[in-house]
Amino acid sequence: MSSKTRPQQRARVIGLIVIGILFTAFFGMRVMHAFRKFNGHRPPPAGKIETDVELIRDWMTVPFIARMYHVHEEIIFESLEISPNENRDKSLEDLNQAYFPQADGLVLEKVKAAILANQPPRAPVPPDTAIPPVPPVIP
16 A cells, blocks of 8 residues: 555645646746836826826826826826726726727827826926126225
8 A cells, every 4th residue: 555655645746846836937927927017117206297298108007197297087088088997007008909909109199189288287487596796896
């Protein structure tokens, strides 16, 4: 009996090791894919309102852009004519592929136009208040 159970135990251990390796490889690949897609996705700077729409990229999401440019998400989704449900976490590139596959870059252009049309007004630039040079005092 001892000789019969040993090969079975050995086969079970080897099988579990193989399953563990496959499990680790599968989820490791998923992590690597997510890491590559993440690629520099940072929160917008606190307090600063961005005004240059040319900085908007395909990897950005609508909520990220809305916070960065201080425009409501609903305005952006309305300009795209899509529902915000289940689309908040999708990048502009993913939205373009899902809703406008025949027109590459259409979502990006629509978002830029919506931002330009709905951005809050800029604060006035203070006038140049340079102090004029004081002539030297000659005794």
